[in-house]
Amino acid sequence: MSKHTPPHGAARARPGESRLRKSLLTLAAVLTVTLVAAVPYVSAQQPSQPPAKGAAAAAKGKAAKADQGPVPAPGSLTFNTVITKLKAGKQVFCNSIIEPDLEAAKKACEGQDYIWIEMQHSTLTWRETQNLIEVIVKEGCIPFVRVPSANVGDIQKATDAGALGIIIPMVSTVEEARNGVMFAKFPVGNRESPNTKPWGHRSSGNNRAGAIWGRGYATNANNNIFIMIQIENPAGVGMIDTILDEVEGIDAVMVASNDFGIQAGDRDGSPTFNAREELVRKSVLAHGKVLVGPSNWQTRPGYTMFQGRRSAANTGYEAR
Secondary structure (H helix, E strand, O other), X not given: OOOOXXXXXXXXXXXXXXXXXXXXXXXXXXXXXXXXXXXXXXXHOOOOOOOOOOHHHHHHHHHHHHHXXXXXXXXXXXXXXXXXXXXXXXXXXXXXXXXXXXXXXXXXXXXXXXEEEEOOOOOOOHHHHHHHHHHHHHOOOEEEEEOOOOOHHHHHHHHHHOOOEEEEOOOOOHHHHHHHHHOOOOOOOOOOOOOOOOOOOOOOOOOOHHHHHOOOHHHHOOOOOEEEEEEOOHHHHHHHHHHHHHOOOOOEEEEOHHHHHHOOOOOOOOHHHHHHHHHHHHHHXXXXXXXXXXXXXXXXXXXXXXXXXXXXXXXXXXXO
């Protein structure tokens, strides 16, 4: 028997029926594969259920709603707590930072009112300073930056990075003091709702300060940025009355004790040093400004703001 011969008793299929059966089997296989492949696709196209609205979603909704409200009016917000503490008659103290170590910056904030970021005598970059400012604010301190000088580039970067205190070193002229104020303060802004005076020449642009201090920053920066000038040489002592008479917007004056002595060749405690300190102190207090000194002067009359910790115990240089 040939291998193509059907078994005994089996019905022999006609040629047409055989082709039809093969066609039907092929069609069934194709349909089965198609349906199996389509199931995941159809399942993927089913509309998903909306996610449950949790606390984070609710908070986001509230924030979005707040962003739709009116911008806070100029002069209506005070977020510089150094200003509020000084107005309340409190003394304020700080730590100084000269390195970009963010963990060290966090620790430096413990127990302090503000942080003095040193850019006159350090090699900090502006990017490093910007990162330090963000950490300092998160830790509940107020960032101050001592800029190298009263120039527009450094002061613009410091304020745009979010500093609320600008410290101007080695001031001995009206122009230096005025530049310190003008470059840190915004101009009029909107004549219908003007910024707090004095108006300056600060440029408006993208910055981190608004993200750090909130939606009311632009309209309240002028009344929150604190300007401190440092008197460090005999020329500055001789000009102090004129500077404070002519320059609006100076909040504080520091008798920078180290250079104050070195620039004149004497030291704290000597008659000449004490005479110059008295001239500056009396002028600053008579003009209603905040008097600043090293933290070891915290028991001296008139001083309310200090560079250094509250724990400083000595009283300055020995008399020579």
